[in-house]
Amino acid sequence: MKQFFQSKFFYIVTVIALLFCIVPTVLASMGATFVLRDAVNGLLTPFQKFFNYAADAMDGFAGYFTRFDALVEENNQLREEVAELKTQIYDSTEREEMYAWMADFLEMKRVHTDYKMLAASVTGRESGNYSKALTIDVGSSAGVEINMPVVTSEGIVGRVTEVGHNWAKVTTIVEPNSSVGAYVERTNDLGVCRGDFSLAADGLIRLNYLPGDSEAAVGDRILSSGYGSVYPRGLVIGYIDSVEINPYTRSMTVQVKCAADYSDLSRVMVITDYDITVVSAADLEG
Amino acid sequence: MKKRDRMLMKSETVISEKEIDLHRTETRSLRQRIKAIIDADIAARLVVCALLLIFFALLQTTIFARFRILGAIPDLMLPLTIAVGMTERGRWGAIFGIAAAFVIESLGAATVSVLAPLYMLAGYLAGCLTEELFRDTPATRAAYTLAACFVHIFFTLFTLYATVEELRFGDAMRLAVLPEFLASLVFAPIPHVIAWLALKPFHKPREEKVQ
Numbered sequence: 001m002k003q004f005f006q007s008k009f010f011y012i013v014t015v016i017a018l019l020f021c022i023v024p025t026v027l028a029s030m031g032a033t034f035v036l037r038d039a040v041n042g043l044l045t046p047f048q049k050f051f052n053y054a055a056d057a058m059d060g061f062a063g064y065f066t067r068f069d070a071l072v073e074e075n076n077q078l079r080e081e082v083a084e085l086k087t088q089i090y091d092s093t094e095r096e097e098m099y100a101w102m103a104d105f106l107e108m109k110r111v112h113t114d115y116k117m118l119a120a121s122v123t124g125r126e127s128g129n130y131s132k133a134l135t136i137d138v139g140s141s142a143g144v145e146i147n148m149p150v151v152t153s154e155g156i157v158g159r160v161t162e163v164g165h166n167w168a169k170v171t172t173i174v175e176p177n178s179s180v181g182a183y184v185e186r187t188n189d190l191g192v193c194r195g196d197f198s199l200a201a202d203g204l205i206r207l208n209y210l211p212g213d214s215e216a217a218v219g220d221r222i223l224s225s226g227y228g229s230v231y232p233r234g235l236v237i238g239y240i241d242s243v244e245i246n247p248y249t250r251s252m253t254v255q256v257k258c259a260a261d262y263s264d265l266s267r268v269m270v271i272t273d274y275d276i277t278v279v280s281a282a283d284l285e286g
Numbered sequence: 287m288k289k290r291d292r293m294l295m296k297s298e299t300v301i302s303e304k305e306i307d308l309h310r311t312e313t314r315s316l317r318q319r320i321k322a323i324i325d326a327d328i329a330a331r332l333v334v335c336a337l338l339l340i341f342f343a344l345l346q347t348t349i350f351a352r353f354r355i356l357g358a359i360p361d362l363m364l365p366l367t368i369a370v371g372m373t374e375r376g377r378w379g380a381i382f383g384i385a386a387a388f389v390i391e392s393l394g395a396a397t398v399s400v401l402a403p404l405y406m407l408a409g410y411l412a413g414c415l416t417e418e419l420f421r422d423t424p425a426t427r428a429a430y431t432l433a434a435c436f437v438h439i440f441f442t443l444f445t446l447y448a449t450v451e452e453l454r455f456g457d458a459m460r461l462a463v464l465p466e467f468l469a470s471l472v473f474a475p476i477p478h479v480i481a482w483l484a485l486k487p488f489h490k491p492r493e494e495k496v497q
Binding site for chain 2: 004009010013014016017018020021022024025028029034036037040041044047048051052054055058059123124125126133135161176177197198201
């Protein structure tokens with residue numbers, strides 16, 4: 001056994017293994033991309049797309065068994081509708097989904113005219129169980145840069161944290177340690193949304209620093225406040241899921257259900273540019 | 287009489303030298319054939335190992351990441367590294383381990399890279415132990431995988447504590463570490479079986495290959 005660890009080969013591979021730990025970690029902490037990592041991602045991203053199509057197909061197939069009753073009912077309703085209206089369905093499901101997504105995209109462009117957006121497909125997800133991150137199929141060649149916000153028509157997804165030639169990594173807002181300046185739409189109370197490891201699996205985040213006398217209630221919509229340099233003001237973060245008030249300190253513990261469904265994301269938009277509006281607390285109250 | 291003897295001896299010497307030359311030529315040709323087979327064999331093994339690595343990395347980061355069966359993404363690369371190490375021996379296992387760790391951490395959004403030493407050691411030790419101490423059986427494969435997944439727990443905990451602030455040990459174990467451990471063990475037979483099937487053709491007896 002001892003001789004296994006005394007060979008020249010073992011020393012060399014140990015050094016190489018340590019280098020493969022240290023170099024990517026240091027470069028990632030500096031916000032730079034390791035050339036080899038860029039190459040691996042660039043090479044495998046098209047294949048990841050293909051595997052994602054396979055996952056979509058499997059998801060549909062699995063759904064046939066897990067949602068059987070609901071599907072039977074839906075199927076009956078559809079049969080009735082077909083009989084009554086005597087219409088034909090021309091578009092495939094995927095095409096309809098694409099139209100719906102395009103409509104949402106256009107609606108968002110109409111509301112936020114200052115946004116310059118770039119459509120992207122989700123090609124990969126996290127490899128471990130300690131982060132909630134996504135890989136998208138656009139990168140520096142399409143003008144994507146670090147810290148650009150990533151959204152869907154439902155709300156904020158996260159921000160770009162790593163960029164390659166034809167791919168980018170998106171760290172979601174449910175990721176522990178990520179934070180977004182936020183306010184409660186109904187009461188205009190300011191706070192900060194933060195990811196929490198124990199809530200991330202359920203798509204929940206915490207809303208901290210609300211004033212003690214806030215009247216925030218379950219169901220209230222939470223929007224981005226525009227504080228900080230990443231997210232523009234007015235993007236939907238989510239809806240208040242629960243509010244607990246400590247009877248002794250009067251401090252509030254608020255959990256927010258994120259508007260974007262991370263488990264089922266396939267298309268997103270990267271906001272590549274927007275007009276920065278300086279917002280003060282007085283503006284918000286006014 | 288003496289002259290006849292000398293003539294006879296001379297002719298025998300000529301014949302034996304010719305035979306030796308012939309034998310040498312045959313040996314050289316056989317050696318060249320074996321060398322060509324070994325070169326082609328190594329190249330083919332490299333291609334198969336690379337394809338296995340890419341296939342399982344994509345599987346882990348797309349389909350298994352989507353469905354999260356048993357509540358976590360199983361680590362398929364660790365059993366795959368052990369399988370390659372056991373089939374192809376320690377050196378291959380170690381190099382494959384480093385490559386596997388790098389690819390999976392590149393495809394996933396890993397901000398802290400820690401897996402290379404774990405995979406390298408798993409592949410290297412699995413190969414060396416199979417070569418020197420224990421035979422390659424399903425039981426030894428299961429034992430190595432269980433041991434490696436157990437060590438993986440500490441790597442996951444280290445990564446969690448390095449990347450997440452205010453982490454509670456209970457949450458880490460309940461939400462990430464234990465589901466990952468169980469999922470990795472449950473799905474470990476897949477890489478083992480596929481790697482065994484893919485690399486099995488390279489382990490035929492030499493005579494069979496030469497033929």
